[in-house]
Every structure is written in C-alpha cells, then in structure tokens.
Amino acid sequence: MGLAVVILCGATWAKQAAVQGTASAHLSSEHLREYSNLAVEWMQEYLRIDTTNPPGNEMRAVAFYKKIFDQEGIENRTFEFAPGRGDLWARIPHTQSPGKSSSGKSSPGNSSEPAKRPIVLLNHMDVVTSDASHWKVPPFSGKIQDGYIWGRGAQDMKDEGLAQLIVMVMLKREKVALDRDVIFLAVADEEANGTGTDWFIKNQRDLLENAEFLINEGGENLLEDAKVKYVGVDVGEKTSYWLHVVAHGRPGHGSRPNVDSAPNRLVRALKRIQAYQTPLRVLPVVDEFLRDMAPYEPPERAAYYRDVNNAIEDKKFQEMVESDESLNFLLRDTISLTMLGGSQQTNVIPAEAWANLDVRILPGGDPKAVAETLRKIVNDPNITIEPLEPEFRVANYSGTDNSLFAAIRDVSGKYFPGTPVVPHITSGYTENQRYRPLGIIAYGFNPYTATDEEGNTEHGNDERIRVEEVRRGPRILFDVVAEVAGR
Ligand SMILES: [Zn+2]
Incomplete structure (x- = not known):
C-alpha cells in the first residue's frame, strides 16, 4: 500500500525498557531481549528472499514462515494455488476455559465460557519491483548499515509480517492463555492483482473461522517537532x-x-x-x-x-x-x-x-x-x-466501538503517552476492504514508527527500517493482541 507516514519518537526507545501495564511487562527481560534479537535476525533473513511481484515467487516466503512455525510447534498449512505462488495460514488456538477454578471471572457452576471469535493477523509476502542501480545497498541484502536494516519490503510490509510472526512465537512460547484463536495469514500478490486473498477467501474461507477482528498494513503515526502527533489507525479505505x-x-x-x-x-x-x-x-x-x-x-x-x-x-x-x-x-x-x-x-x-x-x-x-x-x-x-471495469468494489469501513480499537488505544497510549489515537481513512488501497464484507472488523495498524523520509522509501529507493524499530515493534503488536485475545 502507499502513503503511510510513520514517524520516529526520539531515542528513548533504544533502551527497550518494559512498558508498565502491558502484557509484555510481565515477561522476563532475557526473554524480551531474545525476541528482539530473533526479530532482527529473521527480518534480515526475510528481506533476503526475493518476492518481487511480478512474478512474486511467494512460495519462497511461505517456506521461510513454515520452517519457523514447524520449529516452534505452531499449527500451519500452506497452499500453492499457482506454480511458485501461495498463501500460508497458521493458528494459535484459544485456551480451554479453566472453568470455576479460574481467577474468579466465571461464576461457580459455569464450567466453560465459549471462546470469542478469532483475530486475524494479515500480511502480504510480495514486494514491488526495485532497481538496484539506484540503491545504496542491494535491495535483497538484508544488510545492517547506519542503524538500519535495508531491503525491499522493509516498510511494505515484510516488517509487519515479521512482527506478526514474532507475536505468534511469543504467544506460543510464553503459553499466553487466550480466549480466542489468533490466526496468522500471509498472502501472495497484494501488490498486483490480489489473487492470494481472492483464492483464500474463495477456497479456504472456513479457516478464517468467522473471525471478529483483523490487523493488516496501514496506519499513519505522524510525528511533528520530535513528538508523535497522533497514532492513526486506518479504519477504512x-x-x-x-x-x-x-x-x-x-x-x-x-x-x-x-x-x-x-x-x-x-x-x-x-x-x-x-x-x-x-x-x-x-x-x-x-x-x-x-x-x-x-x-x-x-x-x-x-x-x-x-x-x-x-x-x-x-x-x-x-x-x-x-x-x-x-x-x-x-x-x-x-x-x-x-x-x-x-x-x-x-x-x-x-x-x-x-x-x-x-x-x-x-x-x-x-x-x-x-x-x-x-x-x-x-x-x-x-x-x-x-x-473502465465492469465490477465495482464497494468502499467500506469499520467502526471504533470495540475491544480491538480499545486495545490499540490503550497500548499506544502506554508506549506514546499523551498522543491521541485516532481513526483515519486512507486514500490508498489495502485488502481490508475484501475482508470487511465477511463480517470482520479490519484495521490498518502499524506497530512501527518511522521518520517521514523513512516512510517514503516504501515503493521507492533505499527502503529501510531502523534496527531499534524492529526490536520494539513486535512487542507493541504483542501487547495489542494479548489485550484483545488474552484471558
Ligand atoms: Zn503493502
């Protein structure tokens, strides 16, 4: 997608301290450091996979994700719907309700609460073309230089796919008790024809399990005069x-x-x-x-x-x-x-x-x-x-009176104190508009910040993301997901 303007919030984040009142504040500092290290290592590895669309070759990215999900013991399925092109689905199931022995939430005699509808973490694996002759660093090097990880997809949207992957691994390893399934869905071909999402909705819609929420690319977190002006959540296109x-x-x-x-x-x-x-x-x-x-x-x-x-x-x-x-x-x-x-x-x-x-x-x-x-x-x-096209896709948007928006507002408020968290409509396009007609509340939410200059490398030359963002962003997304899906 285009036109995301996301911005830097000063150097204080480099310290990566736990943020009080969030789910991740309960994790050990060694574990948090380990997840940050993994994020950097896997981000580099992911950026080295050439999924330029056309032709896409997203099965290379599917293999990258699958290897990690298999290692971590996370349920997953892959779908090669055309040669070299495919989608990947993975799931952390909700925890069985502990019933009356739980922390007093359920009343005596009420042995199990039904699970809530799932949340989907959606990302696309393809990237737009790049001309290496105009880049300072080769676009598929994943190189770390000047405090950045460089590569096509570093802003759009291998960075967010990576954050979603880390969230899945954190939920699994930390055995977070969930009251809804968390579904990870990586799709092909978003940058061209959207065939990955089309195929999935047509052929595997059951795997979305009547989801209630979806988080995808988008969002606009504007910084002016060294301060985050607002955290913008794309609620519609x-x-x-x-x-x-x-x-x-x-x-x-x-x-x-x-x-x-x-x-x-x-x-x-x-x-x-x-x-x-x-x-x-x-x-x-x-x-x-x-x-x-x-x-x-x-x-x-x-x-x-x-x-x-x-x-x-x-x-x-x-x-x-x-x-x-x-x-x-x-x-x-x-x-x-x-x-x-x-x-x-x-x-x-x-x-x-x-x-x-x-x-x-x-x-x-x-x-x-x-x-x-x-x-x-x-x-x-x-x-x-x-x-020009006989078919017209009706524009749609999701409201803000729900527990996902509340979680984004709450967690963002803790990471960016004093900054308003606001709903926004994007002038660009994301696949959210294809998922909303399925009854899903879908937002563009970005767990990373970037300067205006960094944000504008999306679809441009020298696409890159600050290493410190890669270390922190997955934790912000984890805190949002843990708040909306945790028991
Ligand atoms: Zn994108």
Whole structure:
C-alpha cells in the first residue's frame, strides 16, 4: 500500500525498557531481549528472499514462515494455488476455559465460557519491483548499515509480517492463555492483482473461522517537532471507480480545423469536469478524527474541526478543503484526470478522443450517481462516460466501538503517552476492504514508527527500517493482541 507516514519518537526507545501495564511487562527481560534479537535476525533473513511481484515467487516466503512455525510447534498449512505462488495460514488456538477454578471471572457452576471469535493477523509476502542501480545497498541484502536494516519490503510490509510472526512465537512460547484463536495469514500478490486473498477467501474461507477482528498494513503515526502527533489507525479505505470518457466527432485533415472535432469536444468536457466540485460529505469516522485533532490545530481550523458538519456549509472552510490535499480526500469523492489520447498523427483530426479519470469514492458513496452527474455536467450527446471495469468494489469501513480499537488505544497510549489515537481513512488501497464484507472488523495498524523520509522509501529507493524499530515493534503488536485475545 502507499502513503503511510510513520514517524520516529526520539531515542528513548533504544533502551527497550518494559512498558508498565502491558502484557509484555510481565515477561522476563532475557526473554524480551531474545525476541528482539530473533526479530532482527529473521527480518534480515526475510528481506533476503526475493518476492518481487511480478512474478512474486511467494512460495519462497511461505517456506521461510513454515520452517519457523514447524520449529516452534505452531499449527500451519500452506497452499500453492499457482506454480511458485501461495498463501500460508497458521493458528494459535484459544485456551480451554479453566472453568470455576479460574481467577474468579466465571461464576461457580459455569464450567466453560465459549471462546470469542478469532483475530486475524494479515500480511502480504510480495514486494514491488526495485532497481538496484539506484540503491545504496542491494535491495535483497538484508544488510545492517547506519542503524538500519535495508531491503525491499522493509516498510511494505515484510516488517509487519515479521512482527506478526514474532507475536505468534511469543504467544506460543510464553503459553499466553487466550480466549480466542489468533490466526496468522500471509498472502501472495497484494501488490498486483490480489489473487492470494481472492483464492483464500474463495477456497479456504472456513479457516478464517468467522473471525471478529483483523490487523493488516496501514496506519499513519505522524510525528511533528520530535513528538508523535497522533497514532492513526486506518479504519477504512476509499475505493477506485475509473471512468473512460470518449468524445466522438467528424474526422478530417489537421489543416482544416473543425470546432466540433472529437478532441475539441473532449477538452470542453474535461474543462467542465475540472470546474466541478463533488459534494462534501462527513463520515462519522472522519468527524471523530477531526474532533480528536482539533486541539492540535490553530484556532480557526480547530473551530472548523470541532463542528465539521456545520463547517462544510461555510465558504471559507470549503476553500480551505480544496487547497489541502490531505483534508480534501477525507471529505469528498475525488476525480483526477490521469490519461489522455487522440490521434496517432499530428495532421489527422481523429474521429475519437478519450481520457481516463481516476475517481475515488468514499465509503457509502454511489458510483453510478457520480458517473450520471458527470454526464449531466458534460451535457454533450457525442460524449460517453463509462466505467473502465465492469465490477465495482464497494468502499467500506469499520467502526471504533470495540475491544480491538480499545486495545490499540490503550497500548499506544502506554508506549506514546499523551498522543491521541485516532481513526483515519486512507486514500490508498489495502485488502481490508475484501475482508470487511465477511463480517470482520479490519484495521490498518502499524506497530512501527518511522521518520517521514523513512516512510517514503516504501515503493521507492533505499527502503529501510531502523534496527531499534524492529526490536520494539513486535512487542507493541504483542501487547495489542494479548489485550484483545488474552484471558
Ligand atoms: Zn503493502
């Protein structure tokens, strides 16, 4: 996925001290050090596996995970759904309820509480392409240099897959009593066609066991002036609805201009589309995000953020939104002109000229209505506007009133005191939107911090993660999972 901005929180974390009030604070310091060492060693090993997609070769990563799960005695299954490409599933089962001998939670006579629905830790094993000639360190070296572990996938998302692996190993070795199953799912092909998730949901959906929660890539933990500004949890994504605009007109010679030619019609239509502003709409999660952020904004903006449902009627706020990319996409469906085409020759007026629009729709939005509005605005019978893909994936999001969000809020508050933990919508894409329709509350949550510069190496050159992040991140995720799944 793209556009994650995650940030550094000062050097204090280098000490790796236990954080009071978390599950991991109860583990011995030798064990904690051992898990941190394992995280670094396995991160290097994992980054050395080339799973560039295309072609993917994710079975190499499946073998890496399987070897560790087998060594640790953790139940797992692998699925090679196409040559060299596959998914891996693993599980730590919930603990049988100890019944009335337990710590007094269950009343006498109530011998067993039913297990809660599972939590899924989801990660993709493939990475995007890399051009070694533009890297300081070879992209599949897993080398440690200047305090970083370098490699394609260090931010997206072998780092989080590794954290999820360590969490599974910690739960198993520490014999953490669980009241729900913890499921680890590594999939292929997220960066291209999503066939790993498609295949798994179609063929092995039972292994998700009607899960209640899912944690995946995403999340945005913003640091400004050496302080974490907020821990952003991605609770939803927009969805893309690409439109193909075609203008038709009389062809001819370029030496004899024609006002109503296809290219001229197209330009006029695009001008009308450019001038059009989609309506502003406030999702409850966006309202919550802006209200939470209000205390950190200058007075005028803060007043708008406290009451955004009214602010959207205010002309000045509307202008503020239009000129602020990171606010604009949260409050409306967006339209970007991205591709244009016409004649193959400069002296030929073509019979057709076309453009593609990247339209992104907020959860709950109606794509057909957007296309219909654009047709009305263009108001030209010689222009057609149709979706590029026949299938439209409806945008969705998960609410925040549940024990997973509460655990993320609680644990993040302990690691980053005084920092608000807020729900956020990402403008990018993650596979969470494929799991929510199964009835799963799915979040993008990142247990690592990174500077803006480090975060931007995702899909770029010199992708890397600070060694100290690799040592600490799995513990943050462990504490979240232990809080939501521990007995
Ligand atoms: Zn990703």
